[in-house]
Every structure is written in structure tokens, then in C-alpha cells.
Amino acid sequence: MRPTGPLHLGHLVGALKNWVALQDEYDCVFSIADWHAYMGEYEQSKSLKAYIHEMTIDWLACGLDPDKSILFVQSRVPEHLELQMIFSCITPLGWLERNPTYKEQLREISTRDLQAYGFLGYPVLQAADILLYKASAVPIGEDQLPHLELTREISRRFNHINAVEYFQDCDAILTETPRLLGVDGRKMSKSYNNAINLSDPQGVVLQKVRAMITDPQRVRLNDPGRPDKCNVFDYFKIFSPEQTADVCDWCTQAKKGCTDCKKILSDALMVKLQPLQEKRKALEGNPDTVEDVLRQGEQKARVIAQKTIKEVKDIIF
Ligand code: SF4
Numbered sequence: 001m002r003p004t005g006p007l008h009l010g011h012l013v014g015a016l017k018n019w020v021a022l023q024d025e026y027d028c029v030f031s032i033a034d035w036h037a038y039m040g041e042y043e044q045s046k047s048l049k050a051y052i053h054e055m056t057i058d059w060l061a062c063g064l065d066p067d068k069s070i071l072f073v074q075s076r077v078p079e080h081l082e083l084q085m086i087f088s089c090i091t092p093l094g095w096l097e098r099n100p101t102y103k104e105q106l107r108e109i110s111t112r113d114l115q116a117y118g119f120l121g122y123p124v125l126q127a128a129d130i131l132l133y134k135a136s137a138v139p140i141g142e143d144q145l146p147h148l149e150l151t152r153e154i155s156r157r158f159n160h161i162n163a164v165e166y167f168q169d170c171d172a173i174l175t176e177t178p179r180l181l182g183v184d185g186r187k188m189s190k191s192y193n194n195a196i197n198l199s200d201p202q203g204v205v206l207q208k209v210r211a212m213i214t215d216p217q218r219v220r221l222n223d224p225g226r227p228d229k230c231n232v233f234d235y236f237k238i239f240s241p242e243q244t245a246d247v248c249d250w251c252t253q254a255k256k257g258c259t260d261c262k263k264i265l266s267d268a269l270m271v272k273l274q275p276l277q278e279k280r281k282a283l284e285g286n287p288d289t290v291e292d293v294l295r296q297g298e299q300k301a302r303v304i305a306q307k308t309i310k311e312v313k314d315i316i317f
Contacts, residue, residue: 003051008195010188020063028069061279072297079305083128225251240268
């Protein structure tokens with residue numbers, strides 16, 4: 001996960017919830033991918049340190065457990081860059097230039113100059129991130145499948161060039177995640193400033209929920225609404241499914257107005273966020289504990305990473 005700003009509800013339902021569950025099934029390695037963040041945000045790189053600290057707090061508050069999994073900062077394990085260098089030498093340029101996400105980001109992002117050598121090669125670094133730990137599986141969204149395919153191609157090319165069967169194919173763990181839009185109805189993203197953050201206090205959550213776009217046909221209090229056309233209802237489905245029947249009733253029968261409905265949603269969100277925020281608060285008061293988690297994670301990650309790099313060098317030299 002790239003540390004590019006405060007974590008929001010989209011991160012919680014799109015990744016963290018699944019990751020917490022995966023910890024009981026797999027030996028997990030979770031990386032705070034600061035080199036990947038640097039590739040796109042090199043002009044604001046001074047913010048990375050604070051984002052890394054905040055992200056670690058959010059991870060721990062959400063239930064990632066350093067006793068079960070390895071949590072570490074990518075740049076503190078230099079072997080990532082070493083393996084990236086090796087893979088960079090064997091990855092044909094055409095594979096990277098054809099990458100659909102690369103092309104899309106160059107097209108869509110106008111606020112940052114991404115026409116850089118490093119950014120073109122970010123799937124090579126991703127391949128190194130995965131293969132350094134010889135991961136058998138990666139939890140990703142469907143949109144990231146082309147990257148994983150590129151990782152497979154790079155690992156097969158490495159094996160082919162060196163006539164070895166060293167790296168194995170890595171599978172995707174495609175967990176179904178609900179689609180959660182931002183409060184303005186667009187994709188939830190820091191860049192759109194439309195996200196409810198995990199650390200937002202009650203007043204801010206209420207303010208953001210109040211700004212949510214609802215069924216445009218519901219203009220007056222006694223106009224019946226259509227929950228399936230309302231983003232507020234989508235939030236109820238994800239965060240408070242036990243209330244959806246009531247919401248349908250008061251909305252379609254015009255028994256409650258949108259202002260009341262949003263207040264109820266905001267309260268329901270706080271029921272989910274409050275326990276995380278309490279854990280957050282305790283961790284905020286203990287920066288040394290947070291740093292210890294990262295230091296221990298780094299040590300564990302390096303043991304695996306150094307072994308892989310030694311083996312890879314023995315193969316190529
Ligand atoms: Fe949306 Fe609730 Fe208003 Fe219905 S009552 S349109 S679900 S905010």
C-alpha cells in the first residue's frame with residue numbers, strides 16, 4: 001500500500017478487512033510501499049515520513065498484527081531495489097510501454113509529471129516486491145491482474161534466461177470487495193478530496209455525509225425516494241446492512257427526510273470508526289511502539305530478502 005495520505009473507508013473495505021482475515025490463513029508480508037509513492041509524488045516527498053507513521057497506526061488499529069505478519073517499510077529493505085535492478089535488465093521495454101495502467105495514468109494525471117524512467121518501470125519494482133519473498137499469492141483487485149501477469153512474465157523470463165526453475169508463478173487472491181464511491185459520487189480518492197478518512201472525528205464525518213448526493217428525484221420531504229439511486233443507501237449496505245430494510249421503508253414511503261437519514265448513517269459509520277479511533281489514539285501516544293513494529297518487521301523481511309538476493313546472484317553470476 002502506497003503511503004500517499006490518510007487512509008479512508010475505501011482502504012478499509014477494499015483491502016484492510018481482507019488483509020486482517022488473510023493473516024490467519026497465510027504467512028503474510030505487508031509492505032508500506034514508499035518507493036512506489038515516491039515515483040508519483042517525488043515533488044512532495046517530505047510528507048512521506050509522516051504518512052508512513054500514520055499508515056502504520058491505521059494498519060495496527062484495523063487489526064494487522066505484527067505477531068502474525070511482517071509489516072515493514074519498503075525503502076528500509078534495500079534488496080527490493082537490488083532485485084528491481086536485476087529484473088530491469090531483463091524486462092523488454094515493450095512490456096512496460098504496453099501496460100494499460102501506465103498509459104491510463106499518463107493520460108489522466110495532469111497535476112504531476114509522470115514521464116519519468118522510474119515510473120515506467122514501476123511494474124518491475126512490483127515484481128521485485130512480490131518475488132523477493134517468493135510469494136505464492138497476492139491479494140489484489142481485478143484491475144491489477146495485468147501487473148501480476150507482468151510479474152509472472154518477468155519471473156519466467158528470469159528462469160528461461162538462466163535455465164533454472166527458481167521463481168514459481170504467483171497467484172492472485174481476488175476477494176470480492178464492495179464498490180464504495182466518494183461522497184461526491186466519484187471514485188473515492190485523496191486526489192478528489194471526497195473520502196471519509198478512518199481518523200475523521202464525528203463532526204467531520206457528519207459534515208461529509210451531509211454533503212453526499214442523494215436521489216435527485218427526492219426534492220421535498222414528502223417525495224418518495226429510490227434507495228437504489230442513492231449513494232447514502234450504498235453506504236448503509238456496506239457499513240450497516242441491518243438497517244437497509246428500515247432505510248428502504250422510510251425512503252420509499254417518504255417517512256423520513258434525507259437529512260435525518262444521513263444523520264443515522266453518520267452515527268452508524270461512527271460505530272465502526274470509534275473502536276479504530278480509540279486504538280489509534282493509544283498508538284498516537286506511543287510513537288516508539290509504532291517504530292518498534294516497523295523495525296522488527298524490517299529485520300524479519302530482510303532475513304528473507306537477503307537469502308533471495310544471495311540465491312539470485314549465485315544464479316546470475
Ligand atoms: Fe438517500 Fe436516505 Fe434520502 Fe432515501 S432518504 S434518498 S436513502 S438519503
